[in-house]
Amino acid sequence: MSMLGMKWKLHGTGKSIKPGHVVAPDERLAWPLTIGVGMQHVVAMFGATFLVPIITGMPPATTLFFSGIGTLLFLVITKGRVPSYLGSSFAFIAPIMASQQQFGVPGALGGVVLAGVALALIGAIVQKFGAGWINRLMPPIVTGAIVALIGLNLAPAAKMNFDAAPLTAVITLATIILVSVLFRGIIGRLSILVGVVVGYVVAMLRGEVSYDKMEAASWIGLPHFQTPEFHVGVLGLFVPVVLVLVAENIGHVKSVAAMTGQNLDGVSGRALMADGAATVLAGFGGGSGTTTYAENIGVMAATKVYSTAAYWVAGIFAIVLSFSPKFGELIA
Template identity: 90%
Template structure:
């Protein structure tokens, strides 16, 4: 491949994929098929990417533009080795909403830029020294707690929108639930988008959609750009987001590596840097912060096509769509009831993803360190505890994230010093009783993870 990763070999005859084979990142199918798959990637990211600017009041077309540009930058920086789409990150919703109340949209954009800079710096460190230090700093119990509390902290916002139009919200939520369980493949993965569409038609029938701005918008034109302002008060809101973005990116790179049979550890840092740069660019122009998208990983798993050529098509197509103000205003007409129904599922799903991290990593809640870390962090995040120091205002997400880190490492250090924790940090179910007994005895003697 070239330095940009844009010299693709034709896979087989370019029309079919042999049984047991996949289209590798450096390969492509015939261009008509590649273009079709690329457009499918745009559809896959559509619902989730647009929900973030709609919920936060940011311009959808601008977000779409920087999503496309960010994807192309990601492909260049990772040298075409990591097929991925950069869409709007849900982790930014809570800090953007909170910072807007205090500093307006420009202040929120400044926070997005800050998060992007920190993420890029983390990526540079990972590229230089590897990612093992991240695993030590943020073990699964901490990462899961932070992801969970970010989603659950938003529960009141979901309820507020749901209450504005309960019938529409319920139609949206029920559709999401039914589509996710009744259909397989790409349609099942687009359940949120399907729910938004059905909810939108319900809102139209009930007269809840306002088209005045869309009617006044032109068909072709530039997206609405905004510049950031930087305030010290947003630091505590946006820094915890970086922890989530690191976990998402590293997890997605590992998923792609497993599916393609490639070792991508040497580009994990590049992936983080690329996402950081894309987020900085979005913040300077008025878009939402980005992250690698699981929705598009799902499309690759379904199609067996991991070609980065398809992502170049997706990025270019997203950029072209963003230059239609009428299209952007159409997306912005999604009413509160639809958002309430979708957010009920979406925010809960973010919370459950945190629990999934615990389950997948067999976190042992018989261990008092794990139990206390999760308990304290979740209550602080869900109840939205607030601590104000001068211009700095730390809300539930920041305080909950800090609590997860401080409680875990503080208790672990004290337990090691006193030798008081006997339970292992991960479940030992499935091991012979004698082995489990030996591990517990070793943990009791040393205070360390067996």
């Protein structure tokens, strides 16, 4: 099976993963299972991808749209060698909010575009001359720490959600743990998706889900697109973001390389260029800046499925969902 020139060979029978084995980026499970894993990646990115636009006042559906588009663009530019999902970057929250106060949303979008251009240029330099100079400036201990800190930055959001519905949160967490421990097959590898479904049902039964705004929203509608404006004054706000994105991106690529046992040094530049291109595209359309997601790397570590086919599913699914205002209200 191929998609835009990318081909995946079936992993074994396509129905299971032997102990100690992994599904490589150029492999896939049977399509029903691949779709399930892809949906799990969508679930994993929901929290952060929607939280960033909610905090900054950007349209969530637009951000979701460019998240899906950016992921597909990333897979194409990296030639399917780096399994990763591109979601909203927390690094953009502070500069977007600061620039909005002086230049409005268009000015903030201009800053996002400029950050993406800078990231893509750094990626081109890395692709041409290698990542050695970045490795010297930001060795593994630095990039690893940054990836860890970005993950820890999600802790306050998790605590806030936990405090809002403690019983539902405990049941969701317990379900994920129990499914992971009790089921060794593919069901165990979909523990996060199962946990979210169970948690949502519990929340619904406990009356913790409001459907008022969802019922008022239409089933199908276009995301709200906006165009950027460029101001010199935003440069100082967004330059530090580029450094964070470089460290984050390289750290994630190294993590994937370590987990898959593959040498991905040759595509580090492409990964940066792809992230930059996706961020530029998002900025020109009204979305938040993107980055590779540690949450989805965690899903791969748990499932042992590193297939880029699952990310194609996730990206396409995100794009489809972005055209449903009703879904946007449901998640928000």
